[in-house]
Amino acid sequence: MSHTAHIPSHRKPRQRASKSALRAGVAGGVLSTIAVAGAAGPAQAEPVTQTIEMPTITSGLSTAVAASAQATQQVALDLETQAHEDAAAESAAKKAKKAKAEAVRKAEAEKKAEAAAKARAEAEAKERAERASRTAERTTLSAPSSSSSGNSASSSAPSSSSNATGSAAAIVAFAKAQVGDAYISGGTGPNAWDCSGLVQAAYRTAGIDLPRVSQSQSTAGTQVSLDNLQPGDILYWGGAGSAYHVAIYVGGGEFVGAQNSSTGTVQRSMDYDRPSGAVRVL
Incomplete structure (x- = not known):
């Protein structure tokens, strides 16, 4: 037998038991404090865990946006069509005005040409009449001058x-x-x-x-x-x-x-x- 068989265990079981008791007391005190604080303090609100469903608006919104885009495009087309119509009307008015001015100019030119032709015709007729008259006068004057001496008259x-x-x-x-x-x-x-x-x-x-x-x-x-x-x-x-x-x-x-x-x-x-x-x- 060992010479240490009669000596108690060196692990000191009493000390371990006191630590366990101490730990148990601390834990119990903490739990008691929590229980007292829970009883004395106000009630804590429970976290909201319910999911609220929002109404779906994407389907109606896309339809409205599509309708608005179509309306805007139609307005643009209408404005473009109106612009083309206005430009065509303005061009037609300018052409009509130019054609009218040209017609007036031609009419005036023709009128002047007719007046000039008439004046020339009248002048030519007058000139022919004057030539005929002068010829008749010379014929009349030459007849008596040939039958007489006519020296004084000719001088x-x-x-x-x-x-x-x-x-x-x-x-x-x-x-x-x-x-x-x-x-x-x-x-x-x-x-x-x-x-x-x-x-x-x-x-x-x-x-x-x-x-x-x-x-x-x-x-x-x-x-x-x-x-x-x-x-x-x-x-x-x-x-x-x-x-x-x-x-x-x-x-x-x-x-x-x-x-x-x-x-x-x-x-x-x-x-x-x-x-x-x-x-x-x-």
Whole structure:
């Protein structure tokens, strides 16, 4: 037998029993405190565990949104259609206005053309009547002059174109050859003239250079009386140096001149439009 068999266990069971009792007392005190606090304090609200179902709104909302989108699209289409209709109406109105203006312009142009044609026809008819009258007068005057000496009568009248010679004859012949040509302001030939352009061209055939305008041509030579004219003399209307029209005296009391756009280049009696004066260059 061991020499320690009579010695009690070294684990000290009493001490362990006291710790267990102490632990049991502490636990009981804690539970008692909790029980007392639960009895003395207010009742604690239990946590809400019930689930509340919310109404479903997505189905109705999607339908409303779709309807609104469709309505908006329809409004946009309507506005676009209206814009196209307005643009088409405006374009049509502009075209109609332009067509009307063009029609008015054409009508006015036709009216002016008719008036111009009528004026030309009247001028031509008048010119033919004047030529016929002058022809009849020359025929009447030539009959008695051939049966008598007629020297005094012929000396009192201006010289006729048949008496023109040399340079004067060339000037007169050129001027007469242009009768019937058109009148154009600034025209210098060969088929259209103004008054000073015709006079200048006629004198150029005789090798004489004249100034271009009427004012200068009216002072280009010696001033002569209208009662002492010779074929080839320059007749002018207005003042010497400020003349507004010129022509060439061709004899027999007549002149050739580019008158205006209505009559063109004509041969007329001095009594038809009496000149203001005359100048002799030859």
